[in-house]
Amino acid sequence: MRCIVTTLLALSVSTTFANQTIDVADHGIVPGTDCTFAVNRLIESVADQDAVTLRFAAGQYDFYPENAVERHRAVSNHDNSLKRIAFPLFGHQNVTIDGGGAVFMFHGRISPLVLAQCTNITLKNFTIDWQRSFHDELPVIASNPDDGSFVVEIDPKRYPHTIKNGNLLSDKYDWQDRMGSNIVFDPKTNAPIFNTRDYSINFSAPYTASHAGENAVKISSRVRKSPPPVGSVLISYGTHPTSRLCPAIHLDQANQTRIQNVTIHAAGGMGVIAERCDDVDLDGLVVTSNQDRIVSTRADATHFIGCRGTIHLQNCLFEHMLDDGINVHGAYVKVVEYLGDRQFLCEISHFQQWGLVFSKPGDRIALLSRTTVLPFFETKVTETRILNERRLLVTLAEVPDQMPEGPLSMENLTWYPDLVMKNNTIRENRARGALITTKGKVLLQDNVIASQMHGILIEGDNNKWYESGGVQDITITGNTFDNVGFEGGPVYPLLASPLLNETQHMGEGHFHRNIRFTDNTIRSFSGHLVQARSVTGLTISGNRLEFSKDYPAVTDFPAVDLEYCDNVTIRDNDAVGFDRTLVVETSDDCSSVSVGPNSGLDRP
Structure with a gap:
């Protein structure tokens, strides 16, 4: 069936096209079958057409790697490799993929959607998932702090495993993973357990796995402080260089991309990775685990490197990832x-x-x-x-x-985007809520952030990840930070500081400038507010800190911690429910710091 639609709205300009709508069922693409080859052929057939909508009906469509087109792909913050691709859009223009509520179910190492050198692409109304996740979720049913051993229960259908020479191997689609990177989650909160680092397991050191009953395996291994407690869930997510091969959506030199009402339940990497893209709009993107799993994506929900124009996120939900909610740099x-x-x-x-x-x-x-x-x-x-x-x-x-x-x-300096984030929720994930390191104009407003590490990290480093971009103009206002930092230690709703190693030092000038952290609500078990280093032009005002009993209290660090900062204003903040006055600490190399009036927050 074909019809004519007269209007297609681009991100930055309004242009009218004759839009051909193609019902994919007319090309043999129907639920309950391996659709990979047919989808590949259909996408190739419309490469030279202008303004095409590929329309799916509701149902589950399966995609397997055997008949998928293969190309070598360099994917930033992932591992480069030959990749099989389900939806290979290369050089396409004015294409809409409308899933109509469909579930796109993937099997094995396959990249769902690649948009390379495309213009004006819309992805909407579908769900991405994998039949077999790239990670394993192993409930802990016994734990012995005396010898560091513990016992996990393994669902043989969802997470099949093999024990070989004392090693526990995870059986995936057509390969096996060794036990590697891991983290312990709390099934009551669907988030990393408090102080989860205490329970990390060094599987690179010698360890022994042995049967401990039906669907149970005992692991004797070197743990950081204590084996995972009974009732927690060990999440194991593989080893480099094979643990980040399959992001859900890869945008590569793509202009004017919209992702609307798309849900991502899993990925062997990030949910959305965009590099050297111009204008990306995410509206109603949901990254979350499905009903049978605790964890969603292997890495960040969204990640933007070397982009420009405007990155716009609204009405999105990012939760249960094994890395950050968003990273822009x-x-x-x-x-x-x-x-x-x-x-x-x-x-x-x-x-x-x-x-x-x-x-x-x-x-x-x-x-x-x-x-x-x-x-x-x-x-x-x-x-x-x-x-x-x-x-x-x-x-x-x-x-x-x-x-x-x-x-x-x-x-x-050319490829730094503006960023607008409004009405989004980032929660129950490992790592940070948002990493923002762009020289563009930034607004984060009316979001909810409840991450394991810093709520917002404004960093930049030239020694580890090499993520650049000292911020120039950033407003963080009207947001709610709910128990951020439940990894424990000096973790803050906002940390703004370059990451320096032992060979680097401050120069004559500040790395970040013009940061406004205003009118936010912070529910906190620690009383932490802002930590900043090498910032000029910092305003912390109108924020309300409310004491939370959800996690053990942390009292070892100041509420505001400043080092080598200039032109700082801290006023009209209100701290309630704490049994102490929260402290503002400044180093001797800070200048022009104005503190007060505040309630429950002051210099010692």
């Missing part, structure tokens, strides 16, 4: 050698960024010191030559009269 690349004549031999810094499109002619670039992580020169790129997935030659329009001593890096 650029990338530092190392300068290996200055070759003269304005040409630099550069290297992609992090192994999970290999293959990244760092720069193209016309992009504005900053040269910076890797020692202070501060820029000293700006110019434009005239040429980029890719040598291989790790190294590239970058030619600049200008260079400094004298190149400074010490290790250098480059940062692409």
